[in-house]
Amino acid sequence: MTTTVPVDQEPRAHQGLPVPKRPAPAARTVAVWVVMLGLLAASIWSFIDLDISFATIASGLDNAGDFLSRMLPLDFPPLGELVSLTLQTLAIVTIATALSVALSLPIAIFAASATTPNRWLGGASRTLIVVLRAIPDLVLAIIFFRMFGLGALPGILAMGLHSIGMVGKLYADAIEELDRGPVEALRAAGASRWQQILSGVIPPLLPQIIATALHRFDINLRTSVLLGYVGVGGLGMALADALNTMNYQRGMALAFVVLVLCIIVELISGSIRTALLGRANGRRRGLLGLLDRLSDGWVTKPDATHAPQRTKNGAIRTSPQWDGDRIRRFLGLSAAAVIVAAALVGAEIDAAAFVVGIVDLPQTVALFFPPSSGGLWEELLAGMIVTVQIGLASTLIGVIIAIPIGSLAARNVAPNAAVATAFRVLIVVVRAFPELILAIIFIVMMGLGPVPGALALGIGSIGLLGKLVADSLEETDVRVQDAVRANGATRLQIYGAATLRQVLPAFVAHIMYQLDVNIRAATLLGIVGAGGIGFYLLQASRVLQFDVVTFIILMILAVVLTLEAISAWVRRAVI
Structure with a gap:
């Protein structure tokens, strides 16, 4: 049986027509x-x-067998010393992350095209973000150790400033992706630029602010181990001291503690980030999803019709009511403030050394210039x-x-x-x-x-x-x-x-x-x-x-x- 193909469906070459070429890339x-x-x-x-x-x-x-024989059994520090080292590390990382968020947010506002006052300031802010990201935190730590001496402060400043390179960029990108409707409405109502930012940009950006901060906390925790080699206290410095003296049993024990700590922080922060940024059918997952379900029946849910909310006396409410979301935000921000305050105390920052370092800044800068290869080009x-x-x-x-x-x-x-x-x-x-x-x-x-x-x-x-x-x-x-x-x-x-x-x-x-x-x-x-x-x-x-x-x-x-x-x-x- 012969199958007949309509002429219009035959290949163009069989019809005597030119075959179109594939477009060049x-x-x-x-x-x-x-x-x-x-x-x-x-x-x-x-x-x-x-x-x-x-x-x-x-x-x-x-050589793995020889390494294991030199590493085992693990030699953990006394419990009190181990807890102290861990808390010191967490305090340094917490303050560094909080510093990066506090500095990145205004820089991101100036860098984002949607919120910058002019393009020159926006370009300068973007350049600052790129430069801080390009300078390794180890380099910043070396400079700050020269300025402020040993202690937690150089590590905090190094991680905090370097983190702006990542945190500031993510915040600026998130600002540019926000819905412009609320800001336009505030502008039409006569709000100033900063009122538009505080009311129309920061609230919808808050989940991204928290999620990015948690992600950066993970990274800074790993970085603190590296900075221990140049004098930043905590687990990193104890690990460096043990390995430099070839005490592999103590060094690997501390490395194991760091690994466990990183896994715990990764799981907790990942769960919170998923809860903040991952929503399924309008319902949050994870810990905050559980709080959503627990709050059913004892807090008031927002009105989906956007009708004016009224008090018990019938008056229109002019401030947000204490619903489940507002209670969670208040408790979360309060807990974060308490943690940062406790970290400031635990890090034992030497304020006097900071003042002296700032005063001696010109002399310190002079030591680094002019650059020289020292005959080692x-x-x-x-x-x-x-x-x-x-x-x-x-x-x-x-x-x-x-x-x-x-x-x-x-x-x-x-x-x-x-x-x-x-x-x-x-x-x-x-x-x-x-x-x-x-x-x-x-x-x-x-x-x-x-x-x-x-x-x-x-x-x-x-x-x-x-x-x-x-x-x-x-x-x-x-x-x-x-x-x-x-x-x-x-x-x-x-x-x-x-x-x-x-x-x-x-x-x-x-x-x-x-x-x-x-x-x-x-x-x-x-x-x-x-x-x-x-x-x-x-x-x-x-x-x-x-x-x-x-x-x-x-x-x-x-x-x-x-x-x-x-x-x-x-x-x-x-x-």
């Missing part, structure tokens, strides 16, 4: 893929040049190249491992819910490990050098990149996947043809962000012997060569800002 798309292929080639070169191989890793694993350049190689190689390791793990953690990709949950838990556990602790473990097992640093950052990348991959996959349009499935495609074919194609631009953006994070982190791991420019930075600060410190800071800034510009351009091009 845009020049920007070509440029993006050239950059990505160049970074891939550089990452492979870094991987080979650093001698990261199965043989190198296997030789380190052979070739060594510093080689160290900077190694730092970039560590960042590239670790990102390659992270991408290779994180994409399959993140894919299996996505509910719409995993074979079943149990698999997705298991890989989500794995991601949370990996994220809880500070890269510094991983680097220390690998250094003890494999010796000094860039390989332990690359492996530590590569494994650390699994936590962040795996989560970003899983979240992006779950946000894809499932209708496209269902259409491919209906045509008989296998699970792997659906993933490649429907799911992966949708998230490929987001994957590129996530990889660039992870590369940015890894190169910044690689500049710091040198202080524990993981190679790169961090080693020279620490040595210059220890021998009081502050002009060399400034020179190294400028080198780091040049590399980080260049990468920041490339990363931002790629993300804009693909999303």
Whole structure:
């Protein structure tokens, strides 16, 4: 039986008509893929040049038994000392995070196009955010230790100011995404600019403010361990002292405490962030969702009709009533104020040292200028190249491992819910490990050098990149996947043809962000012997060569800002 195809449905070539050509890719798309292929080639070169191989890793694993024998049994400090160190660390991190929020909010208001008075102030605020993000907190800590001496204050200022780079950017972006309706209504009613901001911007922004602060608290907790190597008190300093004296039983015991603390904080803050930002059918989930249900019947719910609310006497209410949301906000803000006040007392900040440091600021600044290589230009350049190689190689390791793990953690990709949950838990556990602790473990097992640093950052990348991959996959349009499935495609074919194609631009953006994070982190791991420019930075600060410190800071800034510009351009091009 012969099937006849209508002429209008025959291929155009069979009809003697010209076949339309596939449109050529845009020049920007070509440029993006050239950059990505160049970074891939550089990452492979870094991987080979650093001698990261199965043989190198296997030789380190052979030393695992010796490391365990030197580490076990764990030697925990006395309970009183351990509690004191933990509380001191939490106090420092709490104040640093509160400081970053207090400073980031006005900076974000000036940086956001929707609230800035003029574009010049907006540009200056955005520049300040980028610069503070580019300067590593370790560098700021070294500068502040010179100004204010030992104690909690340098660490608080270093983490607080560096955090503005992330917190301020997220706040500014959130402000620009807010509904402009309330602000326009206030402006029409004659409200001043600050009245519009206080009443029309801050209230709807509050969940984002709290969620971002909690996320930054997680990051600062990990950073406090690193800053312990330059004198910031708490668990980080005790850990550094133990490892510097090769007391691995005490050092690993303190590392275990830090790990448990990071996991607890991650779970608590993650639950609160989900409750604040994740809503299902108008009902909050998590702890605040439980409070919603408990408040049913004993607090008054808002009127969905937006009719004027009246008091018992019939008068129109001019202030918000004490409903469930207002009670929770009041209790939450009161608890936060009490925690910050307690942290200020527990951190034991030396106010006199702060005043003296401010007074001596001109003399301190003079020590750092003019910058000088100190006759170490070739060594510093080689160290900077190694730092970039560590960042590239670790990102390659992270991408290779994180994409399959993140894919299996996505509910719409995993074979079943149990698999997705298991890989989500794995991601949370990996994220809880500070890269510094991983680097220390690998250094003890494999010796000094860039390989332990690359492996530590590569494994650390699994936590962040795996989560970003899983979240992006779950946000894809499932209708496209269902259409491919209906045509008989296998699970792997659906993933490649429907799911992966949708998230490929987001994957590129996530990889660039992870590369940015890894190169910044690689500049710091040198202080524990993981190679790169961090080693020279620490040595210059220890021998009081502050002009060399400034020179190294400028080198780091040049590399980080260049990468920041490339990363931002790629993300804009693909999303």
